[in-house]
Amino acid sequence: MPVVQVPRDDQYVLNHTTRFLARDVGEVAEPFHLPVVDTHWDGASAEVSYRFNDVTFVHRDDQAREVGVVGTFGELHTPVPLRQVRFLGEPTGLWAVTVRVGKGQVHRYRFAVDGRSVLDPVNPQRQRCDNGREWSRFFTHGCAVPISFDRWELRLLDRLVTQVLPFQLAENRRFLDDFYHRLSRSERDRQFPLAFLMDESVGVVNFIDKLLAREERHNLDDYKTCLRLIDGVLRARFPGREPAELGRQAFMDLYDELAANAVPGWDTGQYGEPRYFLVLLRRHAMTGAFAHPKHGGNNGAAAWAYLAERFEFDWRSALEAPLGRNTDYRG
Amino acid sequence: MADETFDAVIIGSGAGGAPIAHALVRAGKRVLVLEKGPLFHAQHTSPDGLSDFKRDEEFATGAEKVLRVPGVANTGVSFYSSHVEPDLNDEPHVYREKDGRDLATIEGYTAQVVGGGTQLYGGVSLRFAPDDFRLCTVNQGRADLRDDPNGDVAREARDWPFGYDELEPWYCVAEDLVGINGTRDGQLKPASADHYQKPLEPNSISSHVAVGMDALGLRRYRTPLAVITEDHLPSGRTVPLDRESIKTAFVNRYGDPLGLKSNTWVSLLHPISTEPGFELRANCAVTHLSATDSRVTAVHYRDPLGRSRTVSGTVVVVACSAIESVRLLHLSAELDPAFGQRINGNDLLGRYFLTHCFGGASARVPGRHDKSRTLDSDWATDACAAPEFVRANNLWAGGAIYNNTSDSALPISMARTWAANDMDTMWKGYLYDLDMRGDGFDGYLNENFGRQLSVAFMANQVPLPTNRITLHPSVRDKWNRPVAHIDKGWHSHDVAVMTVLAEQCRRILAAGGDGVQVIGHGHVGNDVRRIANHVLGGARFGSDPRDSVLDPDCRAWRFDNLYVTDGSFMPTSGGANPTLTIQANAFRVGDLLTTRV
Structure with a gap:
């Protein structure tokens, strides 16, 4: 072309x-x-x-x-x-x-x-x-092609991110299900080419993947090291199981351990402060969920739609069409 | 010899510089404006129809950056800056902490962009009260001031070299040309003309503030905001068909892609940009001035790629925000002792640096409101600036109180300002509140989203010679020049002022109706870091050359052609946000200069 x-x-x-x-x-x-x-x-x-x-x-x-x-x-x-x-x-x-x-x-x-x-x-x-x-x-904007992470890292990260966000709660999961089901097939394919990542983390993992490729390259090593350590910790705890397939409780426990800065089986020689990684993840999860979708998260503006449905939040009137409905502002 | 000459060379394109450029170009003069930052367009001024400002929370406070400045105690910390604030590693502001350590801070920048701080501000455009101009006079002989055992206030308070009445016509000019909406009735500040545009409907959450102010008998008015709500003839700007769409939460700390916020680029400079006498050079950082005796003969700057160039002007106006203007004059003095003797022979340059006594109260309201449809503030009151209130509370000066509506209106901003005090503590509260997860996070949203309401005050800070801007002995910027070093503390009477006014803010919210739950009130009195973007003083004007840096016309006393017109000219910081007063004064000086060039 x-x-x-x-x-x-x-x-x-x-x-x-x-x-x-x-x-x-x-x-x-x-x-x-x-x-x-x-x-x-x-x-x-x-x-x-x-x-x-x-x-x-x-x-x-x-x-x-x-x-x-x-x-x-x-x-x-x-x-x-x-x-x-x-x-x-x-x-x-x-x-x-x-x-x-x-x-x-x-x-x-x-x-x-x-x-x-x-x-x-x-x-x-x-x-x-x-x-x-x-x-x-x-x-370019809204890019969903993985750059920073391998597939196993993306899947593990997805499970961790859901611990931080509100979408694991029953009623919010229902919202997300409804939200995605209302979209047409072609619309879903266009907006969610990585559908396996789009459930409860509303694209946050993709946002982090892009952020670490560009603005926050300096934090990529933290993720690489900690995901490897977490993978090891979970494999040791649940022999023969795929960490990303573990139940919700395993990740809730892991969150608590990270928060307490004491993760049994964690090699502090490789990464001294597991809590620091959790704090990093919390900032990225919050930002990725609610930032403008062009940054790769908040897919299809799902997190804004959630705020609009649960609370009152008329995000569409300020934002550029066709994402929003403001025709004066061009994005 | 300089490369080129102009009638006026103006350093800085914000509130202190743009009005002068506007006045001189309209009078047929040749003006060059040098601006360190980029020319970021609104859609209607842009050749490609797109703005460089976006409605995108990542633009106000973006990705993490890491401080790498050597020689300061907080090297290695994270910081989060706006897209028009400098990379701190290129040009840090360094302040001295109470314990004597030097720390770099993101506080104290206005914005490095054409339009300066007016691109990012909330637009609150209050006049100062008449007594703000005569704080020496009104405090003479008073022995009743709280927490002022040594009589510092009476000794350090200064009258402005002119009163409210002399500035009043220039307030009118500024309100007309800048483009401001608000209401006049209920203000303590007399006006000879009403150029306000009609305000939009207040956000529904602000009704609690109206109820509270009324219950306490505080006269209120719609906060004057530099956002146009009607077509604005002086600047040629037009508003969208749906005027309610002007309200978005992308106000404070966001440049406006539609140019409805009346920053000095869209309101004052773009309208003269096709005049033959006007030239704007963005991305050009002035490094120093040089002089022959009492005349500034050259302005030395780096062009966008860093090449050294010079220009000269019949007059030279320094207006690049107080900290940077003082620094520029100090840097020029460092290179030429004769320049230093003229600008700082009385050792006052950089002294009496001021910000504002600042604080307020916040509450959670019973209902939920869509704060995404708002401007920065809806209601204001001057009740606590009234002489009776000031006297009754044993204070030297009062201040304005107004509510904020755009704070915590957007989800990321609500999280990153959660329990954060200032720009340096951004994100810290939310991130370390580790229980905020899953249903805890859901509860946090449920409890706070669309339910937070705050009321703030803005009051005079006692001027002190020890609050000062100097050059840092070792930290340098990307041009290898010493950076600004800031010493700033609060006087005990400042803390008294803040305590009284914070209590007033608390009372307003407490009286705001059934179910309004005050969740906090306080002020910045225990924090020297809080410099805020209201950077004032440091080159104060006055009638006595022994006691001031500038004469009543804002001209440096021992120079013929050097003027300083950003907030640094102020001898006291006023009981309100400073931008409109900086603009009014700059129109006043601009008018004077039309007869001098």
Whole structure:
């Protein structure tokens, strides 16, 4: 498919990148902001626009004569050229291009600088292909493709998250069941491609998977270590059983032990403060359940719909159509 | 020689800078505004029809970041900042804790973006009361003040160099040009013109506050808010067909994608942006000023990619929020002792730094209300700013009281502010309340969601020379410049003021009707960290060059062309949120400058 370029001006590029990049000392701040993934607006239709993001690639090179980007969002052998970004009519050394990419996607890319292929030196997200070649990576809003975790980790995490959220309660589970059943098959497939994760955790696990791939990479090791330790603890306690298949009580007990900072069988040499992991999980669960669905959780706005049904919470009137029903605000 | 020259170079695009730019450009002058932060658009000002602000809780207080600043005691802590606050590791504010340790804090930033703090504020646009301008005069000879054994208040209180009446016409100008909704009747602040737009229906939860204020005989009025509710001719902004849709809980700490919140970009700068005399350079951080004798001859800044550039102006206006303005002047002084002698010959630069005496009460109401349809506040009262109240309670000054409606309106914000005191303790209460799980979590939602109501006060802080902004001896920003170092404490009389006003807030809620359950009341008096976003003082103006940094026109005493117009000019912090007063004063100075350039 040909790449659709979007006209975003130089001011936009400077606004969203230079405060992180420009400096005399220290490293680039908040490098996860690159490439910039933002709302798409086609100037006419909220429904059509909602299916896409604008992705702005930015590369800094004072010496380059031409810079392009190739990636799986377009044709792998045809670089999309970046333009020189100017300030006061002078080249800044920044190069940029904005392209339209569908939501819910993961892509890899490399820059082509005067014919040389280079990784994005700022974006910390990387991906190694089967042939060993390393690529830079980005994902768009509402992405449900696992990035940070393996399947067993996702399933275990799902069970842990449900301990924190209110959806394990009988009446709330009924709500969720009803909520999902009201959706048409195609709607369910579109919104919940990982349906096995979408029951009581309303997509929180997917939110965490994305957060740890980007903004909170610094917390990924905590998850990897603790999930491995929890898996070991539960396997030792329930020999021959798959931890993610254990009953609710096993996870309620585990929660209490984490809260007490004393988990029998936990190797504190590998991770000293199990309670710290629980606190981390609590923040991520709360945020993932109730944040805007573009961050990967709160699937189909299920958690907001739950608040609206149980309490009073007219979230739809403020939010962009077609997710909400506000037609002035475009997201 | 500077690279370019303008009639005026204005550093900062918020409440202190934008009104001056507006006045000068309308008078046909050539103005350059330099802004450290980005130009984040509202939809209607954006070339692509999209705003850079979103209705998204992750924008107000996003993912965890980790403090890595060396040399402070809290290196390694988590912090959560807005998308228009700086990365703390690039530009920390460091304050001294009571125990003498230095700590970096996310408190005390307004916002680094075109529009400054007016992008994120709740929009509360109260005038100061007439007595706020003459606190020295009204406190002379008083021996009845609570907890002021050494007579500090009478010694340190200062009158402004002019009274309420002189600023009054500029309040009117600001209320007209900025775009504010509210009601006038019931205010203690006389107005010669009423430019308020009609307020929207209050959120139903606020009826408890109306009932409580009425029961106590406190005259109330609709809180003036810088959000347009009708088409606004001066800025050309229009409102949605469904005016009720203006109410969303994405108010305080959120930039407004529709530009209905009257930040200085949409209200004052965008309307002049097509004038030939106006130029705005966003993403440009000013590093220092240089002068020849009494004239500032160059403004040195880094362009968006960090290249050093200079400009000069017939006048130079510093308005980048009190802490950063004082720091910029200190940095300029550090590079040039002659500059230092002129700006700080009396050792007052940075002293008398002020915030507000702040606190309130919170309650749980019996019914449930949809707080997602709200602006920041519905009802206000000036009853506790009245001279009779102030005298009767043995206080030096009073303050405004108003209710908050947007707090805890959204689910994540309710959790992250649960039992948190300020920006630095965000999330701490909820996360460590480990029993809040499953049905415990459900109970927490059931008990609190749509049922929390708070009332806050905003009052004068006693000015003290020991509350001051200096340059930190070792911590540096990303441009390798010393960062701001903040010393701040409360006077014992401040604590008395806060105790009295917090009790008034409690009484309002307690009288708010059957079933209203007060769950807490208090203030920030035991916490030096709480700097808040009301950063004021540090370069106070006055009539006596020995006692002030700026003259009554906000011009630095020993400079011909250097002005400071953000909140740092204030000699006392006023009994209300400061933004409207900063704007009114900046319109006043802007008018003066039209004859000086």
